[in-house]
Amino acid sequence: MDATFKPRDTRETCEAVKWAVAEEQPLEIVGTRSKQALGRPVQAAQVLDLSGLSGIVAYEPDELVLTLKAGTPIAEVEALVASSGQELSFEPMDYGPLLGQESGKGTIGGVLAANLAGPRRIKYGAARDHILGMEAVSGRGEVFNSGGKVVKNVTGYDLPRALCGSWGTLAVATTVTVKVNPRPETSATLALAGLTDTQAIEAMCMAMGSSAEVSGAAHLPSGRQGEGALTVLRLEGFATSVEYRFDSLGKVLAGLGSAERIEEAASQKLWGDIRDCAPIASGQDPVWRISVAPTVGAKLVEALQALFAVEAYYDWSGGLVWLKCLDGVLHDTEVRSVIAQCGGGHATLVRADASKRSSVPVFQPQPAPLAALAKRLKHQFDPIGILNPGRMTAGV
Structure with a gap:
């Protein structure tokens, strides 16, 4: 019973x-x-x-x-x-x-x-x-x-x-x-528009290597409800410190385009959406959570795009890739094969029906x-x- x-x-x-x-x-x-x-x-x-x-x-x-x-x-x-x-x-x-x-x-x-x-x-x-x-x-x-x-x-x-x-x-x-x-007393987000995935990874890695104390680094490619690509970098702390670090980070990234500022309320909403996977949450297509070295995130997505239709965005400076399979197929073999070709990493199937989750390794073997x-x-x-x-x- x-x-x-x-x-x-x-x-x-x-x-x-x-x-x-x-x-x-x-x-x-x-x-x-x-x-x-x-x-x-x-x-x-x-x-x-x-x-x-x-x-x-x-x-x-x-x-x-x-x-x-x-x-x-x-x-x-x-x-x-x-x-x-x-x-x-x-x-x-x-x-x-x-x-x-x-x-x-x-x-x-x-x-x-x-x-x-x-x-x-x-x-x-x-x-x-x-x-x-x-x-x-x-x-x-x-x-x-x-x-x-x-x-x-x-x-x-x-x-x-x-x-x-x-x-x-x-x-x-x-x-x-x-x-x-x-x-933190306040927060603000520095945004760079129109970067390619590769350029965005470069920008995020530069930001993480700077003294700006970035607490969030993500890239949202173009195609999101008609919006263009957006690379975002979050700064938090005392207001005077955020101001100084924002200006300093803008100078570090000056060669990659003009920086725009997203103020606290809009910044909190943006990072909440990034945290909760809102950019690709709609529908029922399978979703993978892939962890790799930040420098190979764009290479991984490009290789998978050549095999099947995907929608993806990057968090953790490119080290976390959220990927949706737009044809409704798991593509577990292709996903894990490409990860191995890119130097290794971990892929977790985070959205699929029960029968599909029973048929493949959900967590990285x-x-x-x-x-x-x-x-x-x-x-x-x-x-x-x-x-x-x-x-x-x-x-x-």
């Missing part, structure tokens, strides 16, 4: 997992299901619903530390820290618009499970770089605490960071502690030694495969 467990605390979560272990019944781990269509379909009839694990445990703005339950909506978290003039600097993206759902439904547990990050990753890192501690239940039905309310964690394994990006296949987080940062290590890690945390089986790799 299929069952849904909805624990209210760590003890009840542990009891549910222990039951699953005893009965050898795999569990699908969910929160608000905002990312359920990401990854391979889970091979489990029973559901562990963490949406009841919601709420702030402790918030210490002066210490830049926030402890909360894993099912707390990320929108609630961002509103709370914003009320104290702070932010989650890793800028977690919202997959809702891309997956055909309403925005703002994700939870902090889902953010960590997917190790999300937005355009600021080039400056502040991803979710795993901001987690300080975690209480979780392993696939053995054992509760463990790791990390703490300090930035530096030097004793033993850094388990919270290891669990970030594991998509709920190693342990079930129940409470997490993250660090927050002061919100790992080299044999790394795959063996991942399998051993899974066995240590979840020896009989109770948690989200098959979510990342078939049969694991």
Whole structure:
């Protein structure tokens, strides 16, 4: 008989997992299901619903530390820290618009499970770089605490960071502690119009190598609702500093065209769209998230355009390519072949129906030694495969 467990605390979560272990019944781990269509379909009839694990445990703005339950909506978290003039600097993206759902439904547990990050990753890192501690239940039905309310964690394994990006296949987080940062006083975006993809990569790399402290570097090619190509570089901080760095960066990039300024309100809207994949979110065509060296991003897109119709844009100074297959075909073989030809990288299928996500590797296949290590890690945390089986790799 299929069952849904909805624990209210760590003890009840542990009891549910222990039951699953005893009965050898795999569990699908969910929160608000905002990312359920990401990854391979889970091979489990029973559901562990963490949406009841919601709420702030402790918030210490002066210490830049926030402890909360894993099912707390990320929108609630961002509103709370914003009320104290702070932010989650890793800028977690919202997959809702891309997956055909309403925005703002994700939870902090889902953010960590997917190790999300937005355009600021080039400056502040991803979710795993901001987690300080975690209480979780392993696939053995054992509760463990790791990390703490300090930035530096030097004793033993850094388990919270290891669990970030594991998509709920190693342990079930129940409470997490993250660090927050002061919100910038203001922001502005320097925009260069009409650059080719190659020129845009050059501009973004020059900007990242300058002293301007760029916190976002993206390129939107022409063809977006009739708009021309736009290369955008975000500057944040104190108003006087932003002014100085904007002028300085304009001089660095003077040879690539005339720079225009996008002021704070419009800048925030632009970067929110870039973060949440709005430029290619419409429709149902397959979408790939491809991570490569920034200098080869344009080369990769050009090679794929020669094989099939694509729509793409660049983030992380060209190191992150969001690519839509306009003919509705996955093209997984071509995508991964071209990545290898361009020096290597990672491709994740982030939008496709369940049957297609079951038929191909959704995540980048790992080299044999790394795959063996991942399998051993899974066995240590979840020896009989109770948690989200098959979510990342078939049969694991």
